Amino acid sequence: MSTQLIDRLRAAGYKITPPRLAVLQVIEQEGEHLNPAEILTRAQAIYPAIGRATVYRTLEMLTQIGVVRPIYVGEHGPTYIHTEGGHHHMVCSSCGVVIDFEQCIADQMAQDLTDRFGFQIKSHLLEFYGLCAQCRN
Amino acid sequence: MSTQLIDRLRAAGYKITPPRLAVLQVIEQEGEHLNPAEILTRAQAIYPAIGRATVYRTLEMLTQIGVVRPIYVGEHGPTYIHTEGGHHHMVCSSCGVVIDFEQCIADQMAQDLTDRFGFQIKSHLLEFYGLCAQCRN
DNA sequence: CTGATTGCAAAAATTTTGCAAGCCT
DNA sequence: AGGCTTGCAAAATTTTTGCAATCAG
Numbered sequence: 216m217s218t219q220l221i222d223r224l225r226a227a228g229y230k231i232t233p234p235r236l237a238v239l240q241v242i243e244q245e246g247e248h249l250n251p252a253e254i255l256t257r258a259q260a261i262y263p264a265i266g267r268a269t270v271y272r273t274l275e276m277l278t279q280i281g282v283v284r285p286i287y288v289g290e291h292g293p294t295y296i297h298t299e300g301g302h303h304h305m306v307c308s309s310c311g312v313v314i315d316f317e318q319c320i321a322d323q324m325a326q327d328l329t330d331r332f333g334f335q336i337k338s339h340l341l342e343f344y345g346l347c348a349q350c351r352n
Numbered sequence: 353m354s355t356q357l358i359d360r361l362r363a364a365g366y367k368i369t370p371p372r373l374a375v376l377q378v379i380e381q382e383g384e385h386l387n388p389a390e391i392l393t394r395a396q397a398i399y400p401a402i403g404r405a406t407v408y409r410t411l412e413m414l415t416q417i418g419v420v421r422p423i424y425v426g427e428h429g430p431t432y433i434h435t436e437g438g439h440h441h442m443v444c445s446s447c448g449v450v451i452d453f454e455q456c457i458a459d460q461m462a463q464d465l466t467d468r469f470g471f472q473i474k475s476h477l478l479e480f481y482g483l484c485a486q487c488r489n
Numbered sequence: 490c491t492g493a494t495t496g497c498a499a500a501a502a503t504t505t506t507g508c509a510a511g512c513c514t
Numbered sequence: 515a516g517g518c519t520t521g522c523a524a525a526a527t528t529t530t531t532g533c534a535a536t537c538a539g
Contacts (some may be wrong), residue, residue: 400504401496406495409495481511
């Protein structure tokens with residue numbers, strides 16, 4: 216479990232508690248596209264006493280300080296991703312499959328945007344929408 | 353009201369009805385970051401008899417055929433955007449402000465991704481997360 | 490005509506809130 | 515010790531569903 220994340224919580228003035236550590240651990244382990252219900256289930260495997268509300272409160276807090284970020288890929292509710300280093304994927308609008316890929320040129324835009332808008336960029340999400348190879352026929 | 357959108361519905365085998373036209377008109381007019389409740393309200397101004405459920409059903413249908421797309425910018429529920437031509441904005445993780453900008457290099461990546469994955473790209477969403485000029489102090 | 494579509498209201502699912510008890514620092 | 519955090523259960527909100535009536539083609 217990365218000390219870095221814990222330090223970020225502490226730096227932001229939050230207390231380090233077992234429920235929060237459980238959520239963080241879930242996010243860190245398999246932080247791709249998990250919805251609140253899934254996060255609750257997995258966090259309960261680590262710390263059984265954790266309740267629904269705490270998961271929501273923790274996710275909101277983590278979103279606030281930029282550790283995670285909700286995205287919406289067409290399923291029912293939101294899912295959360297670990298923001299580290301940006302995220303890029305393609306979503307098939309026919310079958311809903313999500314394909315991650317590396318190599319993203321978004322970072323090259325960051326400096327430019329900072330210069331133009333004074334906006335300090337921490338992470339990004341780049342989603343392409345279209346048809347996957349399977350669904351193109 | 354663009355005939356093009358209507359043609360897309362027709363081509364996909366959907367019937368053209370007043371409730372659907374009302375939603376389309378709302379999307380087309382101010383299709384930026386509207387949530388289902390807002391869309392309902394505005395659609396009711398055009399076609400008063402429209403119900404909640406129809407808005408949800410229509411949005412799902414429009415998502416299916418790629419006219420709109422749900423995104424999640426940190427507010428409570430999802431909001432919908434018109435997919436035409438891609439979308440790019442910055443979201444401040446402190447105050448939540450959303451700043452749109454033009455000039456996006458994502459289109460340049462599209463061909464490359466198509467070549468590598470056989471994925472046919474129709475639109476994209478590029479979101480940057482960070483701190484706006486106001487919140488940087 | 491005929492099946493897709495709609496509005497309504499009820500049901501389901503998801504998220505938020507109030508509060509006393511408990512824990513981190 | 516003091517205040518942030520928590521879990522619980524209830525409340526609020528959001529989304530989905532069933533169905534008879536209606537409408538588009």
